[in-house]
Amino acid sequence: MTEKTETEIERLKRFISDKKELEIRAQRLSSLSSGLDEKILPSEVRIFKALADINRLKIIKLLKEGELCVCELTTALSTSQSTVSHHLSVLRTAGLIKERKEGKWSYFRLSDGAVIEILNQAKLLIDE
Structure with a gap:
């Protein structure tokens, strides 16, 4: 896991208690975030x-x-x-x-x- 994904998981822990659901959502969020083109x-x-x-x-x-x-x-x-x-x-x-x-x-x-x-x-x- 990347440092960014670990940070996202820590932030999401406040909202999602189920560990598996937490990891799924964190990975999805990481994928969505990396898709944002900061140059555009x-x-x-x-x-x-x-x-x-x-x-x-x-x-x-x-x-x-x-x-x-x-x-x-x-x-x-x-x-x-x-x-x-x-x-x-x-x-x-x-x-x-x-x-x-x-x-x-x-x-x-x-x-x-x-x-x-x-x-x-x-x-x-x-x-x-």
């Missing part, structure tokens, strides 16, 4: 934080219908260009949207179909 978690947190703002979620839903420029997003959200630019920056950093420049204009679109799938999955949770 910060990126996943960044994605969920980006989606946790109502204005950014509105932008994502608007972009679901296709590419839009900053002026169109500013008009649709009835907010300032600097506010929209800030939200676009957060979404771009999270990898949710992509930018295309054409002269002085910046156009934004969703990164890929996975973003739409996140929205679809959220709707399923709401509908339950």
Whole structure:
């Protein structure tokens, strides 16, 4: 047994008195814990934080219908260009949207179909 597994067993002893059940659960917990990719978690947190703002979620839903420029997003959200630019920056950093420049204009679109799938999955949770 690894040192981590021994520590997990000691912690679980407070809750589980049966020794065999304790070992089974500790091994399962150890397996689950080792499956957490600590390198990816910060990126996943960044994605969920980006989606946790109502204005950014509105932008994502608007972009679901296709590419839009900053002026169109500013008009649709009835907010300032600097506010929209800030939200676009957060979404771009999270990898949710992509930018295309054409002269002085910046156009934004969703990164890929996975973003739409996140929205679809959220709707399923709401509908339950």
